[in-house]
Amino acid sequence: MTMLARVADSLYWMARAIERADTYARLLEVSHAMTLESSDANGAGRRTVWEPLVEITGDLEKFLTTHRRADERSVAWFLSFSNANPNSVISCLQRARQNAHAVRDLLPTDVWEALNAVYLDLRSWPAGRISREGVYPFSRQVRRASALLQGLMDQGMRHDASWHFLRMGRYLERAEKTARLLEVKFHLIAPSDPVVMPGADLHQWRSLLRSVGADEAYLQLDIGLGSPREIARFLVVDDRFPRSVAFCLDQVSDAVDALVSGGEMLAGATPIALIAAAREELADETAVPWDGALGVAMDRVQRRCNDIDAAIAASCFAYPSGREGGQQRAQAARQAQN
Amino acid sequence: MRVNTLFEDYRVAGFYDEMFEEPAAPRGPYRGLYAGLASLRPDTFARKSELAGACYLNEGITFALHGREHPFPFDLLPRLVSTEDWSTLEAGLGQRVRALDQFLADVYGPRKCVEDGVIPYRLLASCNGYMREMVGVTPPNGRWVQFAGIDLIRDDRGAWRVLEDNLRTPSGLSYVVQNRSFMRRVFPEAFRGHDVVSVDHAPLMLRQALAYAAPEHVRDPRIVVLTPGSFNSAYYEHTFLAQQMGVPLVEGRDLVVRNRRVYVKTTTGYDPVDVIYRRIDDWYLDPVSLRPDSLLGVPGLMGAYRAGNVGISNAPGTGIADDKAVYVYLPALIRYFLGEEPILDQVRTHLLEDERDREHVLANLDSLVVKAVDGAGGYGILIGPHATPEERRVFARRIEQNPRGYIAQETVSLSRAPVFLDGRFRARHIDLRPFITYGAEPNVVPGGLTRVALQDGSLVVNSSQGGGSKDTWVLAR
Structure with a gap:
C-alpha cells in the first residue's frame, strides 16, 4: 500500500523538528563559547552575538515581545527551554515526539525510545541548570541524540518511502538553516575583501564554521586558512560536506526522485522543478556573489526552500478532511476502550 | 537476606491465594518460582522492578488518566496458570465466543432465540449497544466477532468464573505481549525450569482472524487499524497492534468512501481498504448514518459496509453482547445455539x-x-x-x-496474589482477561492480561482506576 498522506506529513515534520533542535543547540553552544572570553559578555555580546543569533532563528520579533534585551541568559533560555518559543529546542523535540507518536507503528522501536528518552530527560532538567552549567552539556546531549536518531533511522529502517520522507524533511530544513546562517553572518561580518582572510575577524569566521560543525572538515581542505569566499563556497556549494546547501538540496532531490520512481509521489509534481531551479542557481559558481551580496542569494535560497516545502505539502500531504481539531481530540479521548 | 524473607508477614487467610496454600507453602505450579526467589536478594528484586518500570516509560507505554500520562504499573512476580486449568479455560472461552457470534447473527437476523423464548425481545431492543441499522445485515462470512476479551475471576474456592464479556473494543492485548517482552528482558532467570507458552505471535493471530471479516471474494485483504487518534487512552495499543500486524494505522480523516468503496488517502492518491479493525465506538463510525457530530468516523462507511464492500471488525452492533443483563442469559444461549453445557461458570x-x-x-x-x-x-x-x-x-x-x-x-471474593509494594509482598486482588481471536476457529491467546488492584482490599482492577498488571504464564506442563 502506498504511504498514507498524514503519515508522510508526520514523518517529514518529525525529521524537520529534530534537525531544527540540532541546529539551534549547535548555534547556542558556539555563541556561548564566543562570548565567554570577551570582557563584557553581555554588553558587547548583545550586538555581535546574541541578537544576531535570535535573528538567525527568524524569531527576533517574537523574542522582543517577551524579553527586554538579548543576552546570554535570555537567549539561552529562549532557544533551549522556552515553551513560549515554538522553535526552542524543547518545543522542537516535543513536536518531533508528537509526530513520532502519530507514526509509531512505522518507526523502529529504538528510534521512538531514543527520542522519548532525550525529551523526558531534558524535561526533567531543573530550570536553573542551563545557566549554572553553561550550554555545553545541553547542546552536547541534543546533538548526540540527533546523531543517534539519524543513525538508528539510517541503519534500522528500510530505505523506503518512510525513510525518504524523513530524509526530505531533514535536508530541506538543513539547507534552509545553513543559508539563513550565511545570510545573517555575512551581513554582520561583511568582509571588505572576500579573498583575504581578515586577521581581526578570524575567530568570527572560525565560529561560523563551527556552528555547522564544519571547522574541522574545512581545515582538511588543504587550502590553508582560505578566505571568507572559500568558507562561503564550502558552506554553499561543496557537494561532499553534509551541511552545505548544495549537498542538502541534492539529498532532497534524491529523495524526491526515489519517491517518484517508487510510485510514492506523483511524477511531474512541482517540487521537482523547484528543487532543480534552486540547484541550478548554485551550479555555476561564478554566478554566485561571494561578497557582501551573498546575503541576497542566500535569501533567495531560503525562499526556494519555502516554495519546495509548500509544493511537497500540496502534492503529498493534502488529505481529505483536514487537520486535527480540539473537538476531534475530545471525541477521541471519550472512545471507550473496554 | 533472600527475597523469600519478604513474604514473612504475607497473609494468605480469608481469600483464595493464587500462589500459596499456606504461608510458605506454595501451590504446585508456583514451587519452582518460589524456590528460585531464594537465590535472589531483595535489593536485586527491587532493582529489577524499577528496571521494568523504566521499560514502560521508555517505550512510552502510558495510560492517559485525567489528562496526564502515567506508566502502566507492572508487577514483576508472574501469575501462573496450570496446564489443566488452561485447557478448561480454552475450551470454555472458545465455546462462549462461538455462542456469542451465533447469538448476534440471530438477533440481527431471524431472531429465533426470541421466538423460542430463550431471551425476551424487550431486553435486546433496550440494550444501549443495540443498533437498528444492523437489522437484516449479514457481515462477511456471516461472522460478527473476530476478537473478544472475556474477564475471568476466581472465587474463594479458586473456581474460575466469567465476570463479563467485551466485544465492543476489547483492549489490553499489547500489554500481554509487552509484559512478556519486558519480563524476559529484566527477569530472565525467573523463566528457568518453567515451560512457558509464548504470546509473541498474538498480533498475528489477530491479523489472521481479521481476514475473516473481509468481503468474501477478497483473497488477500488490505487491513487497516482505525484509531480515534493519539488523544485516546489506548493509542499506544493501536500503534503497537498495527505495527505488529504489519498493517497501516489510520484515522477517520485518512479514509474516504467513493461509490460505496472505502479508500485511504496516500501520498499519490487513493488505495482501497477491505477490512477496518476499528477502535472507535459504533455510533461514531459514520457521521452520515450514525452520529452526525462524529469527527472520528468516515462519511458513507455504513453504506459501503451494507453493500458488502468492506469489513468492519467487530461488526457494528456487537455491543449487545457486552450488556450485563444479556450476560444473565448466556448459559441458556450456549445451550440453545450450541447444544452444549456451558463449560465455565458465571457469577x-x-x-x-x-x-x-x-x-x-x-x-x-x-x-x-x-x-x-x-x-x-x-x-x-x-x-x-x-x-x-x-x-x-x-x-x-x-x-x-x-x-x-x-x-x-x-460479591465474589476475588482471588489474591502477591504484589511487590514498598519493598514487601502484599496480597492484592487480581482477575484475568484472556483474548480470543475467531478466524476459522476460536483461538485463545495463551494467558491474557492479569490485572491487579493495587489498593489494599480493592476489587477494582481496571487500569483507568489505578490498577496494574502481571505477566501471565500458561505452563505447557
Missing part, C-alpha cells in the same frame, strides 16, 4: 426489572455488587460491602429510576 446475577427481584436486591445492597449494564472501565459500580450508606442510597435511587440500567451480583 450469580439479578435482573432488576422484576419487582420481587428488585426488592430483594434493594434490601441486600450491603452484600451485593451493582453495575450499570453498559458500564466499562470500572465506572458505574457499587461494591455494597465497601460502600457508605449514602452511596448505597444513591444507587438504590438510580435502580428505582432505571431498573433496566443495572444488574446486581453476589
Whole structure:
C-alpha cells in the first residue's frame, strides 16, 4: 500500500523538528563559547552575538515581545527551554515526539525510545541548570541524540518511502538553516575583501564554521586558512560536506526522485522543478556573489526552500478532511476502550 | 537476606491465594518460582522492578488518566496458570465466543432465540449497544466477532468464573505481549525450569482472524487499524497492534468512501481498504448514518459496509453482547445455539426489572455488587460491602429510576496474589482477561492480561482506576 498522506506529513515534520533542535543547540553552544572570553559578555555580546543569533532563528520579533534585551541568559533560555518559543529546542523535540507518536507503528522501536528518552530527560532538567552549567552539556546531549536518531533511522529502517520522507524533511530544513546562517553572518561580518582572510575577524569566521560543525572538515581542505569566499563556497556549494546547501538540496532531490520512481509521489509534481531551479542557481559558481551580496542569494535560497516545502505539502500531504481539531481530540479521548 | 524473607508477614487467610496454600507453602505450579526467589536478594528484586518500570516509560507505554500520562504499573512476580486449568479455560472461552457470534447473527437476523423464548425481545431492543441499522445485515462470512476479551475471576474456592464479556473494543492485548517482552528482558532467570507458552505471535493471530471479516471474494485483504487518534487512552495499543500486524494505522480523516468503496488517502492518491479493525465506538463510525457530530468516523462507511464492500471488525452492533443483563442469559444461549453445557461458570446475577427481584436486591445492597449494564472501565459500580450508606442510597435511587440500567451480583471474593509494594509482598486482588481471536476457529491467546488492584482490599482492577498488571504464564506442563 502506498504511504498514507498524514503519515508522510508526520514523518517529514518529525525529521524537520529534530534537525531544527540540532541546529539551534549547535548555534547556542558556539555563541556561548564566543562570548565567554570577551570582557563584557553581555554588553558587547548583545550586538555581535546574541541578537544576531535570535535573528538567525527568524524569531527576533517574537523574542522582543517577551524579553527586554538579548543576552546570554535570555537567549539561552529562549532557544533551549522556552515553551513560549515554538522553535526552542524543547518545543522542537516535543513536536518531533508528537509526530513520532502519530507514526509509531512505522518507526523502529529504538528510534521512538531514543527520542522519548532525550525529551523526558531534558524535561526533567531543573530550570536553573542551563545557566549554572553553561550550554555545553545541553547542546552536547541534543546533538548526540540527533546523531543517534539519524543513525538508528539510517541503519534500522528500510530505505523506503518512510525513510525518504524523513530524509526530505531533514535536508530541506538543513539547507534552509545553513543559508539563513550565511545570510545573517555575512551581513554582520561583511568582509571588505572576500579573498583575504581578515586577521581581526578570524575567530568570527572560525565560529561560523563551527556552528555547522564544519571547522574541522574545512581545515582538511588543504587550502590553508582560505578566505571568507572559500568558507562561503564550502558552506554553499561543496557537494561532499553534509551541511552545505548544495549537498542538502541534492539529498532532497534524491529523495524526491526515489519517491517518484517508487510510485510514492506523483511524477511531474512541482517540487521537482523547484528543487532543480534552486540547484541550478548554485551550479555555476561564478554566478554566485561571494561578497557582501551573498546575503541576497542566500535569501533567495531560503525562499526556494519555502516554495519546495509548500509544493511537497500540496502534492503529498493534502488529505481529505483536514487537520486535527480540539473537538476531534475530545471525541477521541471519550472512545471507550473496554 | 533472600527475597523469600519478604513474604514473612504475607497473609494468605480469608481469600483464595493464587500462589500459596499456606504461608510458605506454595501451590504446585508456583514451587519452582518460589524456590528460585531464594537465590535472589531483595535489593536485586527491587532493582529489577524499577528496571521494568523504566521499560514502560521508555517505550512510552502510558495510560492517559485525567489528562496526564502515567506508566502502566507492572508487577514483576508472574501469575501462573496450570496446564489443566488452561485447557478448561480454552475450551470454555472458545465455546462462549462461538455462542456469542451465533447469538448476534440471530438477533440481527431471524431472531429465533426470541421466538423460542430463550431471551425476551424487550431486553435486546433496550440494550444501549443495540443498533437498528444492523437489522437484516449479514457481515462477511456471516461472522460478527473476530476478537473478544472475556474477564475471568476466581472465587474463594479458586473456581474460575466469567465476570463479563467485551466485544465492543476489547483492549489490553499489547500489554500481554509487552509484559512478556519486558519480563524476559529484566527477569530472565525467573523463566528457568518453567515451560512457558509464548504470546509473541498474538498480533498475528489477530491479523489472521481479521481476514475473516473481509468481503468474501477478497483473497488477500488490505487491513487497516482505525484509531480515534493519539488523544485516546489506548493509542499506544493501536500503534503497537498495527505495527505488529504489519498493517497501516489510520484515522477517520485518512479514509474516504467513493461509490460505496472505502479508500485511504496516500501520498499519490487513493488505495482501497477491505477490512477496518476499528477502535472507535459504533455510533461514531459514520457521521452520515450514525452520529452526525462524529469527527472520528468516515462519511458513507455504513453504506459501503451494507453493500458488502468492506469489513468492519467487530461488526457494528456487537455491543449487545457486552450488556450485563444479556450476560444473565448466556448459559441458556450456549445451550440453545450450541447444544452444549456451558463449560465455565458465571457469577450469580439479578435482573432488576422484576419487582420481587428488585426488592430483594434493594434490601441486600450491603452484600451485593451493582453495575450499570453498559458500564466499562470500572465506572458505574457499587461494591455494597465497601460502600457508605449514602452511596448505597444513591444507587438504590438510580435502580428505582432505571431498573433496566443495572444488574446486581453476589460479591465474589476475588482471588489474591502477591504484589511487590514498598519493598514487601502484599496480597492484592487480581482477575484475568484472556483474548480470543475467531478466524476459522476460536483461538485463545495463551494467558491474557492479569490485572491487579493495587489498593489494599480493592476489587477494582481496571487500569483507568489505578490498577496494574502481571505477566501471565500458561505452563505447557
